Amino acid sequence: MEKKIIEFLPGFNCGRCGFGACTDFAEAIQVKPSSLDLCPFLTQERFIANKIEIERLAMGEPNGCQKKTVGVIDAYEADIVLDPLKGEISCREVLMPMALVNLQIGEVIEYRPLGCPIVHYGNVIKIDHLLVTVHLIGPCRRRESETKFTPVGCCMVIAFEGRFHGKNVKVGETVRFLPKHCMMQKVHSGVVVKIEDENVLIEGIDLKVWQPPVVCSMK
Structure with a gap:
């Protein structure tokens, strides 16, 4: 140890x-x-x-850096895993809806992230001009559910925010990460723009994950 x-x-x-x-x-x-x-x-x-x-x-917990985290869909290895911020139910997703919609904090929306085949349901927790921050509450709405929602159509996912564990990451670095709430367990990529303690904000989100650059050694 x-x-x-x-x-x-x-x-x-x-x-x-x-x-x-x-x-x-x-x-x-x-x-x-x-x-x-x-x-x-x-x-x-x-x-x-x-x-x-x-x-x-x-504290006797397993070392996150020693354990490889691999996406289920395309088997890419993630650098880090994103957990919810303390006291919250999922990682935060920052969305830009493709259509102009008038939303309120506390409202539940139905949307599909650009590039993702699964419809999401999120609870609006913040609105900043055209950007909407949500918590995920489920991938699908049960028929018996009485939860009212507002359909907003396709959205671009601009950023993820949550607590991270895995490798040591730096501001400005492009990372491959797995949001713990992701229904497909698919590795995403993005750029780290802010780190505070164990909380990280990742922007420039992409579902296309590129292989890391090849490092050539000089002999």
Whole structure:
């Protein structure tokens, strides 16, 4: 366990945590997980994902970076998985409807994301000019359901927002991600535009997932 924790520490051996080396600090984290807050670097944006993984290890949870997450439809491997924000029921989807519609917060809408064959039902939680943010409440409406909804037709999914786990991601990086609520379990791609703690905002959403670039080594 200690060796796994060391892998996610910055490795600067700066001593600012009060320990002589990161190896000593890793041992202290095993005994007292709250010691993690002593490292000044783990609060920086570039190490946020590392901090999350160390917390999981210290609490005895499985390491999300060690487990591969693969989409069911086309078997692409995801860099990260998106969970709902704390206290919410699904990842947030930011939509741009293809038609002009007058919506209200709290309203349930029926829509189909561009490129997705499945009709979605979402609860409107935010409206910003032409952009509508929703929580998903289901892929299909049961006949016996009395839930009223407004059909809005096809929508472009502009962004996803949620809590992430998996590899360490950076602002500006293109990532492959799996929204946990996705009915098709299909890996999406997009650009990370904001990270706060374990929350991430990904824009430029695309259902087409490209292979990562080939890195050529110079001999």
